[in-house]
Amino acid sequence: MAGLTPSQTVGPFFAYGLTPRAYGRRELATNDMITPDASGTRIRIEGRVLDGAGAAVGEALVELWQADAAGRYAHPADGRARPNSAFKGFGRAEIEPRDGSYFFQTIKPGAVPGPDGTPMAPHINVSIFARGVVRRMFTRIYFPDESANAHDPILRLVPEDRRHTLIARTENLGAERIYVFDIRLQGEGETVFFES
Amino acid sequence: MLRAGDREERDMTTVFTRTSYTRTSFTRTSLAAHPPYAATAYRSTALRAPKQPLIVIAQTLSELTGPIYGHESVGPTDSDLTRQHAQPPQGERIIVAGRVLDEGGRPVPDTLIEIWQTNAAGRYIHVADQHDAPIDPNFTGAGRAVTDAEGRYQFITVKPGAYPWRNHANAWRPAHIHLSLFGPSFLTRLVTQMYFPGDPLLALDPMLTTIPDAQARDRLVAHFDLELTKPEWALGYRFDIVLYGRERTPMES
Numbered sequence: 195m196a197g198l199t200p201s202q203t204v205g206p207f208f209a210y211g212l213t214p215r216a217y218g219r220r221e222l223a224t225n226d227m228i229t230p231d232a233s234g235t236r237i238r239i240e241g242r243v244l245d246g247a248g249a250a251v252g253e254a255l256v257e258l259w260q261a262d263a264a265g266r267y268a269h270p271a272d273g274r275a276r277p278n279s280a281f282k283g284f285g286r287a288e289i290e291p292r293d294g295s296y297f298f299q300t301i302k303p304g305a306v307p308g309p310d311g312t313p314m315a316p317h318i319n320v321s322i323f324a325r326g327v328v329r330r331m332f333t334r335i336y337f338p339d340e341s342a343n344a345h346d347p348i349l350r351l352v353p354e355d356r357r358h359t360l361i362a363r364t365e366n367l368g369a370e371r372i373y374v375f376d377i378r379l380q381g382e383g384e385t386v387f388f389e390s
Numbered sequence: 391m392l393r394a395g396d397r398e399e400r401d402m403t404t405v406f407t408r409t410s411y412t413r414t415s416f417t418r419t420s421l422a423a424h425p426p427y428a429a430t431a432y433r434s435t436a437l438r439a440p441k442q443p444l445i446v447i448a449q450t451l452s453e454l455t456g457p458i459y460g461h462e463s464v465g466p467t468d469s470d471l472t473r474q475h476a477q478p479p480q481g482e483r484i485i486v487a488g489r490v491l492d493e494g495g496r497p498v499p500d501t502l503i504e505i506w507q508t509n510a511a512g513r514y515i516h517v518a519d520q521h522d523a524p525i526d527p528n529f530t531g532a533g534r535a536v537t538d539a540e541g542r543y544q545f546i547t548v549k550p551g552a553y554p555w556r557n558h559a560n561a562w563r564p565a566h567i568h569l570s571l572f573g574p575s576f577l578t579r580l581v582t583q584m585y586f587p588g589d590p591l592l593a594l595d596p597m598l599t600t601i602p603d604a605q606a607r608d609r610l611v612a613h614f615d616l617e618l619t620k621p622e623w624a625l626g627y628r629f630d631i632v633l634y635g636r637e638r639t640p641m642e643s
Contacts, residue, residue: 197609197632207518208568271454314452326435326436327427327435328429380440385440387444389418
């Protein structure tokens with residue numbers, strides 16, 4: 195057995211390494227996850243990362259990992275054929291330091307196979323890294339307009355009074371459907387974070 | 391309509407059955423190697439560490455898959471940080487190499503490593519770094535490499551410098567290189583820092599001292615390696631990275 199390498203904070207200065215557009219380096223992934231071949235409903239996810247005092251977290255990185263509109267992941271563990279092979283389902287955004295805000299353009303994921311064949315309600319997996327956060331925190335964004343949420347095997351593990359922290363709010367901005375998902379690292383309305 | 395829906399649900403069952411044969415197992419006890427979210431010695435955790443317990447969830451398809459970035463994501467000078475500008479950077483040239491492994495000691499092939507660091511003077515090129523140390527126009531300090539079939543990687547860079555931070559009186563970060571790895575799934579995602587052996591600041595650094603287990607702490611310190619050292623050219627430091635999870639033996643599956 196080999197001992198696990200401990201995690202360390204991403205620190206405040208990760209941008210030129212991980213989100214380096216402003217530094218003239220090619221980016222691995224951005225907050226625009228839509229590819230020309232991606233079918234499905236285009237959506238915008240936006241929100242803020244807030245600390246225990248309700249203040250904006252100025253140095254943070256948010257990553258999304260999601261299935262396509264048919265609920266398929268671009269990964270060999272998901273053996274299903276995907277006609278939209280360019281759609282990776284991965285996005286990265288550096289928090290806007292002034293107000294802790296972030297946004298992504300993506301497509302709404304489909305329901306994903308869950309334990310024992312029970313489908314999981316459409317959701318997006320979220321990783322949060324920040325100065326002062328020593329180990330990646332992860333959570334899920336669920337959608338408010340999904341009756342499948344009631345039977346989702348992961349949501350059901352969450353105490354009822356905290357489930358709302360995992361469900362985005364919806365807003366319409368012109369023709370665009372926006373889902374608002376604030377991430378509260380601590381305190382009042384603290385977002386549910388997972389371990390697995 | 392209903393029939394189509396039925397078929398879709400049946401397809402999903404099939405898929406999950408297949409993925410439940412995944413050969414990686416994750417044992418949460420090994421997560422004790424990580425530093426705790428809340429640590430008084432590292433001040434910035436005070437308002438950013440969760441107060442509620444993490445909720446333990448099953449490893450579903452969402453956790454057992456993850457973004458894959460391989461050789462196509464790395465350009466020709468990405469792993470040599472001394473060749474990214476017109477002139478070589480100032481400082482001590484070093485080689486950093488090692489393997490990426492799972493907890494069973496098996497190599498993790500074709501996985502991306504992203505790094506970033508200060509220059510030799512301890513200054514990040516990041517716009518927000520205010521440390522009174524010179525910028526090196528010939529050094530950005532960011533790189534990428536992908537592991538080979540045996541999990542091996544290598545970077546050429548310059549040794550980063552120590553720099554002050556405001557965590558406590560006269561606080562200095564030991565020289566370090568930041569690393570970010572994906573590994574084979576969402577659960578294996580790791581962001582960490584590599585340190586240098588013999589640095590007197592290691593014992594004073596809350597990033598390290600808040601890791602409860604001394605052996606786990608030591609795993610963040612690279613080893614000087616004379617075999618990796620290239621005569622007349624650069625010192626070699628070896629740093630192996632072990633990601634969460636291990637392949638199951640046939641007995642377990």
